[in-house]
Amino acid sequence: MAPKLVALLSVLPAALALNNGLAITPQMGWNTWNHFGCGIDQDTIVSAAQALISNGLDKLGYNYVLVDDCWQADARDPSTGAPVEDKSKFPNGIKAVADQVHSLGLKFGIYSSAGTYTCGGKFGSLGYEDIDAQTYASWGVDYLKYDNCYNEGRAGTPQISYERFNNMSQALNATGRPILYSMCNWGEDGPWNFAVNIANSWRISGDIYDNFDRYDDRCPCTSMLDCKLPGFICAMSRIIDFSAPLGQKAGKGHWNDLDMLEIGNGGMTYDEYVTHFSMWALVKSPLILGNDITNMSNETKEIITNDAIIAVNQDSGGSAASRIWKRALPEGGDIQLWAGSLVNYHFVFAVMNTSPKNQTIDISLLDVFNDQGKVFGSGTFTISDLWQKDSSGNWGTTVGNFQGKMTVSVKTHATRVFMAVPASMAAVRQEL
Template sequence: MNNKIIAGSLVIAFWLSTFSGIAQVNFNDKPELAATPPMGWMTWNYFADKINEKDIKEMADAMVSSGMVKAGYNYLMIDDGWQGGRDNRNQIIADPLKFPSGVKSLADYVHEKGIKLGIYSDAAQLTCAGYTASLNFEEQDAKTFASWGIDYLKYDYCDAPADSATAVVRYKKMADALRNSGREIALGICEWGNRKPWLWAKNAGGQLWRTTADVRDKWAALKPWKDPNDLHSIGAGIMDIVDVNADLAQYAGPGGWNDFDMLVIGLNGKKGPSGDLGGKGCSETEYQSQMSLWSIMTAPLVATNDLRIMSEATKRILLNEDVIAINQDALGKQAERKINKGNWNVFVKPLKNGDYAIAILNRGASAESLSLNWKDLGLDGSYKINDLWLHKAVGNGKKWSGRVLSHETKLFRLSSTDK
């Protein structure tokens, strides 16, 4: 057979296997980079592209002093706006006014505090905010990031083609470059779910992949949507992102996670990226629900508020170790939505030690009561019910009854009492 025909057949076979989700080639050969969902803090929703090394160092300090690092938030991620172009050797450089000491110095600073440093680029010529990006410079930029001590790359997709095939090629090229850089650098694929990355992103080398439009600081979109792509123009709230991801549980697991975008907890309607498209802020109950739902659905937990001035309410939500333990459970199962009826959503997540996490969400506008038999969720037997927000046992047996506030999510850990 003609060599060109053979080569063409192999390419077609690769694409078919990739998009069917059954590719046997596993490019993600270091799942330990994200054995559990990454946790950390990211610059974008608070600072947008107005970032500098002073503010980032202060955030690193606050990650330690507030207890964030102790709780497991061990990545500090620099988003768009750090770039200063390329030098006469085409090596990407940081903006010298924003980062006069350089990124290597900043990485050393955060590493000394037990924090890993993330950075941002884009698989096109320019980033979403119009800065220098990495298309056709993947090998060079990956080695530069490695030399600086970078541990994580958020790789965006603004100004890139709409088709999926090109995205796979571009993301795999950067994943390969990172793997060959001499340093372990996790890759966050950020094409916002438009090309169904849950079907191909892990095989292309990503450890996590965004599944939706950018999150806004609001409970839900202000008008109905049919296609998730509509959320780019109307703004995705907490509930919209939950709904998109409720059908994607099978694609998440150790080494590869559905990325729900950042936690808006503590932003309180701040103007900026999260304040666009109706992002006027959420109630404390709604912020607590985001933490519950992101945790039980094994989403990366990436805060984006000002850690230097956190309220006690924000700390209470972000630093709840019992809730974080659900997110970081080593079994790595994303919760499945077992009930989606009327105002009620109920999610179930199996845990490694045999326990189950249960989230009961009231999406309605007023408080309501619910009686729930565990058998209706597929759980036989009797369980001790631990409320992870009240930090106490609230019952034993084969069912639960109680009142759930508007937009509240009850989060329980069930431990079998059967002998």
């Protein structure tokens, strides 16, 4: 065999390492961090798992229960180097909690960092990837969120970041247990370019902040394409801006992660949270709840259980919506049109208003169907509003047939989301 072919074959296992069969559609679940921070224990986790069931969230696809930072003891096992849980928080051990979660028909996840310490100051996994992965597998872990704090400067180029995060990817695969790998390196070094073959998802920006549009110097970048300091305290609508050019990198088994959802944590209005949920769904971000699901308002539950919006996120086509245009408004903010394709000639589009005033605008269907071409876009479409309920109480009521344009009114900081189907196809379905 030729030396060059031998060399190529020797790297193929690494290149194909992500073939774990997971996250064929964006993962859904709940995580401790946004609401509880370090204030967690085994009862927090089990209660949340039970609440996923009692609220029917599991039936909508929310099936991962994720323990974030601060589950760890002060130090590793001194004799083996294995990770150890904080027994004051998890007296029965992590495995017992995982077993309880599994007994409910749910999946269990855990957290670490590709650094010497986690962001909360606990021990990290840098240099301990193999033993940590093996321990997680023995505990029954199904998901790893892997952070980027205290990375010893091992970043600055895609190659350096790739090697550090790939070490854990290889270690997880070596366990033989399918473990969803959620990279959390904040968009540093452009993970959408190097993580496709090693992770099921990757964070694209600094940490989300429960606010619609407030600027903070700790999240200084205006674009993630050449961002040198992703930071944190990133307002929700800024992260949507960051995501706009990156949808082309998302696909089955590998997704752009816009961070965990803040819906229900109190920092935004109902309409702002509708925008939050809608846009995360359209760009195919993982939908990971971050509120206290044991104590939710009816408004919060209404948003996170909109099965028509969830269906857009979980569409088997795996195609993220793209921003067609963004137009600045005299009063500040802008209005944006996003559009994407779904399976079976279904299409979705959204009109988002970030301005301080309500807006009414004519939307050209040629813009909506820009990618499908002028002939297709000139047709007649049956359009449904995915944030309105029909007479049976189901999300997604038909608002009419449209050709050429559609007039849309959008409240301040709100987003309207529509499903479009060629009218001829819609008529055939009604006859059937």
